[in-house]
Amino acid sequence: MSLLNAESPDLMSTLAAANINLLWHPSISEETGSEVVEILHQILDDELRLDALCIEGSILRGPNGTGRFHMLGGTGKAMMQWVAELSEKAQYTIAVGSCAAFGGISAAGDNLTDATGLQFDGEVPGGLLGEMYSAQSGFKTINISGCPVHPNWVTETLMSLALGEHTSDAVDLFGRPRMYADQLVHHGCNRNEYYEYKASAETPGDRGCMMENMGCLGTQAHADCNSRPWNGEGSCTKGGYACINCTAPEFEEPGHSFTQTPKVAGIPVGLPTDMPKAWFVALASLSKAATPERLRKNATSEKLIYPPTIHKRKN
Amino acid sequence: MSRIVVGPFNRVEGDLEVNLDIEQGVVKSAQVNSPLFRGFERIMQGQSPMDALVYTPRICGICSVSQSVACAKALADLAQVEVPANGELATNLVLANENMTDLLTHFYLFFMPDFCRDVYRDKDWFAEAKVRFKAKEGRSVNTMLPARSEFLHLMGIMAGKWPHTLSIQPGGTAKPIEAQERIRLLAIIAAFRRYLEQHLFGADLEEVAAIDSLAALQAWRAKEHWTQSDFRAFLHISEDLNLSALGRGKGNFLSFGNYPLQGQKLFAEGAYIQGELQPLLPQHITEDMAFSWMEGDRPQHPESGLTEPSLDNPEAYTWCKAPRLNRHVVEVGALARQLINGHPLIMDLVEQQGANVESRMIARMLELAIVIPQMQLWAQQLDPSADFCLTAELPQEGSGVGMVEAARGSLGHWLKVSKGKISNYQIIAPTTWNFSPRDEQAIPGALEQALVGAPVLDGEKEPVSVQHIVRSFDPCMVCTVH
Numbered sequence: 001m002s003l004l005n006a007e008s009p010d011l012m013s014t015l016a017a018a019n020i021n022l023l024w025h026p027s028i029s030e031e032t033g034s035e036v037v038e039i040l041h042q043i044l045d046d047e048l049r050l051d052a053l054c055i056e057g058s059i060l061r062g063p064n065g066t067g068r069f070h071m072l073g074g075t076g077k078a079m080m081q082w083v084a085e086l087s088e089k090a091q092y093t094i095a096v097g098s099c100a101a102f103g104g105i106s107a108a109g110d111n112l113t114d115a116t117g118l119q120f121d122g123e124v125p126g127g128l129l130g131e132m133y134s135a136q137s138g139f140k141t142i143n144i145s146g147c148p149v150h151p152n153w154v155t156e157t158l159m160s161l162a163l164g165e166h167t168s169d170a171v172d173l174f175g176r177p178r179m180y181a182d183q184l185v186h187h188g189c190n191r192n193e194y195y196e197y198k199a200s201a202e203t204p205g206d207r208g209c210m211m212e213n214m215g216c217l218g219t220q221a222h223a224d225c226n227s228r229p230w231n232g233e234g235s236c237t238k239g240g241y242a243c244i245n246c247t248a249p250e251f252e253e254p255g256h257s258f259t260q261t262p263k264v265a266g267i268p269v270g271l272p273t274d275m276p277k278a279w280f281v282a283l284a285s286l287s288k289a290a291t292p293e294r295l296r297k298n299a300t301s302e303k304l305i306y307p308p309t310i311h312k313r314k315n
Numbered sequence: 316m317s318r319i320v321v322g323p324f325n326r327v328e329g330d331l332e333v334n335l336d337i338e339q340g341v342v343k344s345a346q347v348n349s350p351l352f353r354g355f356e357r358i359m360q361g362q363s364p365m366d367a368l369v370y371t372p373r374i375c376g377i378c379s380v381s382q383s384v385a386c387a388k389a390l391a392d393l394a395q396v397e398v399p400a401n402g403e404l405a406t407n408l409v410l411a412n413e414n415m416t417d418l419l420t421h422f423y424l425f426f427m428p429d430f431c432r433d434v435y436r437d438k439d440w441f442a443e444a445k446v447r448f449k450a451k452e453g454r455s456v457n458t459m460l461p462a463r464s465e466f467l468h469l470m471g472i473m474a475g476k477w478p479h480t481l482s483i484q485p486g487g488t489a490k491p492i493e494a495q496e497r498i499r500l501l502a503i504i505a506a507f508r509r510y511l512e513q514h515l516f517g518a519d520l521e522e523v524a525a526i527d528s529l530a531a532l533q534a535w536r537a538k539e540h541w542t543q544s545d546f547r548a549f550l551h552i553s554e555d556l557n558l559s560a561l562g563r564g565k566g567n568f569l570s571f572g573n574y575p576l577q578g579q580k581l582f583a584e585g586a587y588i589q590g591e592l593q594p595l596l597p598q599h600i601t602e603d604m605a606f607s608w609m610e611g612d613r614p615q616h617p618e619s620g621l622t623e624p625s626l627d628n629p630e631a632y633t634w635c636k637a638p639r640l641n642r643h644v645v646e647v648g649a650l651a652r653q654l655i656n657g658h659p660l661i662m663d664l665v666e667q668q669g670a671n672v673e674s675r676m677i678a679r680m681l682e683l684a685i686v687i688p689q690m691q692l693w694a695q696q697l698d699p700s701a702d703f704c705l706t707a708e709l710p711q712e713g714s715g716v717g718m719v720e721a722a723r724g725s726l727g728h729w730l731k732v733s734k735g736k737i738s739n740y741q742i743i744a745p746t747t748w749n750f751s752p753r754d755e756q757a758i759p760g761a762l763e764q765a766l767v768g769a770p771v772l773d774g775e776k777e778p779v780s781v782q783h784i785v786r787s788f789d790p791c792m793v794c795t796v797h
Contacts, residue, residue, distance in 0.1 A: 001328075001376035001478060004420070005467055010460045012451065022451065026325045030428050030450035033321045033777035060353070068626065069634075071350040073332030074322020105373045109358035112624070148376060148478050204489035205704035231471030232464070233499075239475015239482045240489030244369060246479075257363040259481070302491040302703055 001027070003096075005231060006151035014155045018162040023050065033074055040082065043089050052161060053090035053135075054154075055083055055118060058099040058106040059128040062114035069113045080128060083118070092161055093118065093135045094142045096154060101143035101175070102249035103127075109253075117143070120174065122250045139168065143175035146223065147246035150230060153180050174249060176222065184273060185218035185236070185243045188226035195219075197291040198284050199299035205240060208299025212268060215259045216242035219272035223247045316343065321777045322350075324785065326425040326450075328377050329792025331750075333785060334632070335778075337771050342781065345759070345766035347750045352608070352634040355797040356622040359740040364390060364709050364732050367740065371728065372479045374797045377420070378744070379478030380413040380470075381721030382794070385728040385742075388717030391485035393732060394707040400577060401703040402487020404693045405473055407574045407581075408500070409483065410719070411690050412469045415507075417722035418649065418679045419515075421789045422549075423448070423459045426676065429786065430552050434772070434779050440552055443542055455514065455545050462510040469503050472496050487704035492697050500694040508687050516684065517544025523684035527659035529667055532677070546680050553673045562765045562784035564670030567643045568651035569748065571595065571727065573720035574689070581689060582720065585655040588643055592655065597718065599641040600727070602743065604628070606752040607636050614639065614755065617729040617741035618714065634796040637754040638743050646670055646761045647724025647748045648788065650678035658685075670765070672787040679789070711735045721745055723789050744794035762788055 004027075006014055015022065024031060024039050031039065042048035059080050060069040067078025075082070087093045095118045098104035102122055106115035117127045119141040125131040134140055144153050157177050160166055172181050189195065194209035201208035210216035218226070218236075221243050225235045236243050244258050245251045256262045262269045271280050294306035322332035332348040355374050359367055371386040372379040384406060391398065398406070427448035435441050447455040470477035473490055482490040492500070508520060516523050517539060523546075526532050532550075541551035553559070572584030572595070584595040601614035608631045610623035624634070645651075650670055653661040660681060664674040709732070717728040724745030731739040751760030759767075762785065769780040 004424075004460065005464050005477070007461070007464045010457070010464060012457050012460060024325075026323070027328070027424060028451055029325060030431065032325045032782065033323065035777075036323050036325065058353075060351075063624070063626065069352045069624075070330070071332075072323050073330050073348065073350050074320050074324070105358070105370065106353045108370065109354075109360060109362070112354045112357050113352065115353070147373060148476070203704070203706050204484045204486070205491055229471060230476035232468040233471025234475040236475045236481065238471075238490075239473075239480055240491070241475065241481035244481075258366050258369045303700065 002148040003151045003154050006155050007232060011151070011155070014159070018159045020158055020162055023048065037075060040086065044085055046089070050086065050090045052092045052094055052158065053086050054094045054096050055100045056096045058103050058113075058115035059083060059118065060106070060113040060115050061128070062112065065114075084128060087118070087129055087133070087135065090135050091137045092139060092142060092166070093129070094144060094157070095119070096144050097149050098145040098147045098246055098249075098251065101145040104147060105252045107252060117249075119143075120249055123174075139166065141175055142171060142177065145174070145176055145247045145249075147251070150180070150225070150228070152228065153177065172222070176247065180224045181222040181247065183222070183224040183227060185221040185223050185225045186272070187224070189218055190226065190235075190238050194295055194299050196287060197295050198288045199291050199295040202300050205302045206300050207302070207304070208295075210237065210242045211261065213261055214242045215244070215257065215261050217245040217270060218243035220270055221245040221247060319776065321781060326428065326786060327790045327792060328375070329795070331785070331790065331792050333766070333781065335766070335771075335781065340771050342766050342769040342771060342778075345763045346632050347635075347752065347760065347762050348633045349635040349750065349792055349796045351792065352624055352796050354622065354624065356740050356742060359737050362737050363735070364393065364730065364737055367730065367737065368481055368483070371742075374742070375791060375793045376478045377417060378413070378721045378723065378726070378791055378794050380409055380474070380480060380483070381719055381726050383480060383483040384410050385717040385719045385726050387483045387485050388719060389715040389728040389730040390709065390717070391707065391715070392717065393713050393715030393730060394485055394709050396486045396705055396707040398487045399702040399705060400696075401492070401698055401701050402705070403576050404697050405488040405490070405492065405703060406483055407576065408469065408690055408693050409474050409480070409488075411574065411686050412467065412473075413477065414720075414722040415683055415686055415690075416463055416467060417789075418683055419459060419463060421722075422676070422679065423456050425789065426786050427549065428453070429779060429782050432779055438555065440541075440548070440555065443548070444552065447545060447548060458514055462507060466503065466507040469500060472499060484704055485707040487702070489704060491703040492699055494699045497694060497697050497699060500697075501691065504687065504690050504694060508691070511683060511687065515545050515680070517547060520684040520688055524681065524688075526681075528663045529660070532660060549676065553676070558783065559668045559671050559673040561769065561780060562672040562787055563768070564646045564761060564765050565644060566590065566665070566669055567645045568654055568670075569595075569640055569645040569647050569725050570652045570655040571718040571720055571725040573652065582652050582656045586640060586645065587651070587655055588641075596641070597716065597727070600638060600743070602636040602638045603755050604636055605755040605757075606630050606632060608634050609636060617727065617743055618731070620729070620739075620741040622741070633752045635747060635750060635752055637751045637760065638748050639754055642756070644751070644754075644758060644761055644764065645748060647745050648675060648678070649682045649722070650675050651724060652720055653678045653681060672783050675787045723791050723794075724748060726794075742797050744791065744797060746788070746790045746792060746795040749788045750790055750792070750795055
């Protein structure tokens with residue numbers, strides 16, 4: 001559903017521009033029932049070329065390895081099996097969303113359904129298809145992770161495949177397209193000034209930085225959420241809540257409450273990416289000491305109490 | 316008697332299979348199978364209560380905010396926290412943004428493309444229907460998508476993103492609205508209104524919302540040629556195919572009511588049982604597992620409900636449980652909502668023709684015409700100088716209930732907390748009601764009943780009548796079982 005939010009241009013125009021023909025999409029295509037099964041059989045029988053197999057949702061292997069928790073309606077066959085067979089025919093295999101990539105939310109708790117990703121089970125390579133799997137093109141599964149995915153992460157990845165520009169260097173350690181995963185959510189965060197001075201939010205609605213108390217992982221999360229807007233305007237931090245690092249494997253079980261920062265001796269456990277701990281502690285205490293009154297007061301308020309001071313050139 | 320299995324059933328949200336017994340060209344009986352179980356209710360066991368706000372919206376990419384709102388209400392009930400007026404207004408706007416988007420998406424992407432199927436190639440409206448509504452290509456489909464995306468900019472401002480926001484909180488919204496943002500909201504809603512008036516209705520929204528009877532609807536329709544708007548085109552096609560006779564429901568309805576503001580809901584809550592409007596009594600809700608792949612020997616109120624998947628039940632044919640209201644099968648959705656709220660057009664339609672494919676669709680379109688002007692009022696009422704969120708302190712022990720109307724109907728969350736952790740979480744989603752299996756009395760669910768009598772043409776593998784009926788409920792299968 002997030003994909004339908006694509007803009008500039010919209011989804012159909014983007015696909016047409018890239019000369020991408022949707023063989024079948026569960027929400028968009030006319031074909032239903034036996035018409036769909038016919039398309040799938042044509043692919044398996046090498047009568048229809050499958051350039052890109054895009055899978056959404058975790059692969060449910062349970063109960064007891066049968067895949068019965070997710071049957072493809074009308075076929076009497078587990079989704080797990082359909083995906084395994086189709087992946088042998090696909091030029092590229094693409095996991096859309098953190099569930100298909102790594103198991104995601106469906107794998108949380110005691111993972112009753114034995115949910116996994118296509119080629120990763122959490123951080124561990126393997127998953128349904130196994131570590132050694134490659135699609136027909138020779139590339140491993142491309143993991144457009146995120147919960148949800150930004151529509152343009154999907155359309156831009158598909159366009160780059162259609163242009164024939166994909167390389168093994170185009171994805172990171174977890175198979176995520178570097179076009180968006182080489183950035184941090186922190187980049188361009190609207191709360192950066194509060195971060196600089198460690199002026200922290202304490203309750204939902206506060207204007208301050210959400211790293212110290214509210215569980216925000218924006219300084220560690222690989223995504224460009226604050227450098228390209230969501231729904232034309234927003235991001236998690238702009239929406240008033242913490243980044244929960246939803247593009248990362250195993251984000252679904254942080255080991256603590258999502259919206260509370262775990263601390264040891266008052267210092268947040270998770271440090272900003274590439275930041276040495278001693279320096280972080282030193283800089284944090286220094287910047288806290290230097291926090292301007294404007295930021296200190298605004299940080300714990302819903303409303304702007306102090307606007308920035310205006311400096312006139314002449315008094 | 317012959318049996319056909321229809322699936323994978325697409326242009327519904329999620330996975331669906333429908334089994335049909337057919338005799339002499341009509342459906343004699345139907346079994347609806349939800350073939351996906353993910354176990355969200357189990358995932359939440361032992362988690363911190365506030366983390367339910369992260370997990371529950373991820374049940375679904377299309378009803379995400381509805382899940383957030385139901386969850387936040389359950390937590391607010393647990394914490395006994397009040398929501399300030401701005402918090403209610405903001406929640407209503409975000410929820411209405413999702414609900415109205417869903418009604419529109421259903422009409423253009425899921426429902427109308429079936430009239431472009433070859434089975435209708437001899438109809439005089441077929442060529443025009445294809446130009447407008449053909450899957451992927453239709454002109455109206457491609458006008459709708461950009462309008463839809465721009466309308467969802469409201470989410471960008473008020474919820475950070477859609478789907479899967481965390482801005483909706485038990486005490487209000489974590490996103491206070493600035494003066495400038497309020498102005499932008501007014502512009503976004505006004506632009507969407509303009510799109511609806513120009514393309515969907517070909518009329519002012521107030522004019523559509525004021526239609527008060529079937530006769531008045533027919534008179535309104537006749538004022539312009541049927542090609543003048545997409546809604547008129549639907550009414551034209553529907554009359555030709557006699558869709559008001561297709562997919563008749565048994566006439567019991569439920570609505571939890573929606574969009575509260577200072578103690579008053581815009582749409583009233585209630586039940587409509589055997590022609591009679593009744594107060595909503597949530598204690599009369601039960602779920603049973605007689606035909607589900609679930610353990611459990613008797614119907615349970617969701618407060619004490621369990622989710623123990625098991626393939627041992629030989630009678631079972633779905634992962635979906637069977638919710639009942641005081642043992643009645645009820646239908647939920649826009650039709651139920653507007654009937655229970657007493658809209659004269661819907662009351663007249665239900666009285667004359669009951670629930671059917673056409674009346675379900677009309678109720679959705681009517682709701683767009685009613686709610687969009689209301690959204691403009693709510694946005695105007697936002698006060699950037701007042702509070703948006705109060706802090707909610709959760710107790711270590713307790714329970715809470717959150718009830719809301721998603722686009723597709725009544726959604727309920729029942730939460731129990733023990734020693735500061737979630738000890739039970741039960742969800743009944745709109746399509747759990749509509750696509751319920753048989754219950755312990757072997758009484759079929761709402762869709763299963765509505766499918767009986769559907770005509771099947773010679774050689775049809777997935778009867779087009781069945782497709783109209785199933786999609787007229789706008790099912791969300793990922794929410795159904797969750």
